[in-house]
Amino acid sequence: MESEYLFSSLPIKKVEGILPEIVTDLSVDSRTVNAGGVFVCIEGFTVDGHAYVQKAIDQGARVIVASRKIEVDLDKVAVIYVEDTSRAVALLAPRFFNYPSKRMTMIGVTGTNGKTSVSNMLHSILSHIGEKSAVTGTIGFNLDGVLYETENTTADVLTTQQMINQAANAACTTMTMEVSSHGLIEGRLAGTEFDIAVFTNLSHDHLDFHKTMENYGYAKGLLFAQLGQDLSQSKFGIVNVDDPWGGRMKEMTSHPILTYAVHTNADFTAKDIKLTVEGTTFTLVSPVGEFDVSMSLIGEFNVYNALAVIATLFAKGHEMEEILNGLSVIPAAKGRMEKVETDLPLTIYIDYAHSPDAIEKAIQAVLPYKEPNSKLIFVIGTGGNRDRQKRPVMAEKASIADYVILTTDDPRDEPYESILAELEVGMKHKNYACIGDREKAVRHAVSVAESGDIIIFAGKGHEDYQIVGREKLSHSDAAIALDEAERKFGEGVLDK
Ligand SMILES: Nc1ncnc2c1ncn2[C@@H]1O[C@H](COP(=O)(O)OP(=O)(O)O)[C@@H](O)[C@H]1O
Ligand SMILES: [Mg+2]
Structure with missing residues (x-):
């Protein structure tokens, strides 16, 4: 140049x-x-x-x-x-890079929970429709079916522009980006011209960085402000108005807003919601009429994610029929209430919940389907050297499960004793164990499980490592759980 x-x-x-x-x-x-x-x-x-x-x-x-x-x-x-x-x-x-974001439709997704889920759902549906799309966020940068590792949910400003350029050069017409509040505050999205900004929700998280909810909400709002004031361009904000912070997001932009909600009036709502362990159905009420929706994703939170996705693709100009067809076939994002397929008499989910709200939502997604006299076992850890305020609140939400195992999730340099002690403060019942070593915690969960029980391993999601001290050790909740299950239930039970 x-x-x-x-x-x-x-x-x-x-x-x-x-x-x-x-x-x-x-x-x-x-x-x-x-x-x-x-x-x-x-x-x-x-x-x-x-x-x-x-x-x-x-x-x-x-x-x-x-x-x-x-x-x-x-x-x-x-x-x-x-x-x-x-x-x-x-x-x-x-x-x-010649302002690469101008060469594609750019979708930015922000909020405390659901960014990875919504962005990957958007990418999967667009790919299903046959549109060339790329996505980047916590799970990585996915372009042409190749997953490149990312260090953070939102990369630094130079890497971000490099990725956008790579996607544009590969003839992608859409790129979806997970946008973290850290990324917005630190200007890592500078120069990224978004066409659609999506807000999922706001709840307690990352207060070690932002200090107050007010600052945190403001940070998320920057994505909407970043839509700019050139109203000759067709841009949209997509906002969850069941969330009290939804209104604030609307204030941040003059571009048109499409709202979605389950419990309040909105442009896109869901009624007759039927949640089962196998999947979800509901009637979508939209500006262009009512439609039957069916998807394999579970839990009410995924109804919100689905509404966000539907509104976004509608704003982008897609036909409702092709959007809903795509939604009916896509799988859950990796490590987001992802069922581990086995022949075991247990049901095992791998999940990424690591904020109090997500923990509550993940448990509620399966609790109603538990067999009588069986239990829901919930394994949850929290990171070392990070947001300590949320620890007791996480345990409090985890208490909705019948049996809770408190452990670590990237303890870093912090001794596990202090992590567990601060979690334990929030426990609401006595059916729990504190096991600092995550591998032992996972094995313990399987060892106490009986036929019909459900286990959710939360916090690690797609991650295949655990950071202990300065070291990144390889770790897989699913692999350890299956190994323990094989010992317990005998060989051959995992032949699926
Ligand atoms: N819309 C939502 N509201 C609340 N919790 C959610 C939502 N979507 C997903 N979750 C829960 O939060 C966890 C993290 O979801 P994810 O999509 O990775 O969010 P993020 O990328 O914003 O961290 C999931 O594993 C699930 O338990
Ligand atoms: Mg994420």
Whole structure:
């Protein structure tokens, strides 16, 4: 790209050295700088890019963007000084890739719970319809059936633009992104032009970062503000108005809003909801009439997710029939109340619930279908060094289950004793065990289970690891549970 065009987007304080005519690459990590590239020095929480300038030059960087004076050989590189390098990369990244989000319909999904579920449902239905779509979020970046790993639900600004560019270059017409409140506050979505913003719900989570619910709600609202004020463009907000925060989301944009709800009036609502363990049916009441809906996803929360998906695809211009056909065949997102298929006399679900509201919703999704005299066993852990306020509330919600096993979920450097002690405070009954080692906790759940029981392993979802100390150890609730079940119920029970 021509460097004059690229850098004209920056509020430059000073340039030292001679800028090349063309730059070939943009990077914030000295290890990935390529010859002829631009290296932007970002001051992160743990590392400061200014310390890696020489490494970047050795790798072939031709331009350095810095906010502090650096000593370099100006015959080799040019230095652009700016006030704030994080803002600089947010301006450079979309321009470097020619504003890729403008080349696709971009859907952003935010909220405390349901982002991964809704985004993957959207992607699955679009793929079913035959539209080329990509999705990125907690589970990864899914393009052309290949799943690339992502570090966070919402990636840094440069990676985000790279992914969008990759999807646009692969001829995707739609890209769905899970948008976290951290990502919004930290400007990681800068330069991403969304066409549809979806709000699922807001409940207690991440208060270690946001401090108050007010800040947290404001952060989510930024996605709606980010739809912009160019009303000549057809853009939509999709809002759950059963949630008290729904109204606030509406205030954040002037673009048209389509609402959905189960308990209040809205553009898209569900009536005659029939929830079973096998799936869900309801009558959709929409601006274009009433329709029968059937899907394999379970639990009332999935009715909300389905309404969000239906409203989004309707706003995007799809026919109701093709939307509902797609919805009837798609599976649950990986690790979201995902049933482990076995011949065991038990029912096992792997779930990702790790906020109080999600825990309640996950348990309620199966509790009504438990056989008489059988029990619902719920295994729940919480992360170390993170949001401690939510721990007792999580245990309180988990108490709806008959037997609860409190354990860890990425304990990091925190001793499990303090994690368990803070969880335990919220327990409402005495039918529980505290087992810090998650593998032992999973084995214990299976060992106390009897025929007809249901076990939900919550918190890990699609994740195949457990972070202990600084190490990422391989871990699978499902694999451990099945191993224990085989020991208990005998070999051959898992032949499915
Ligand atoms: N709309 C919803 N409302 C409440 N809980 C939900 C909803 N959708 C999913 N859940 C629960 O929350 C967990 C996390 O869902 P997920 O889709 O991964 O949300 P997110 O990506 O927002 O963290 C699921 O495993 C399920 O237990
Ligand atoms: Mg997610």
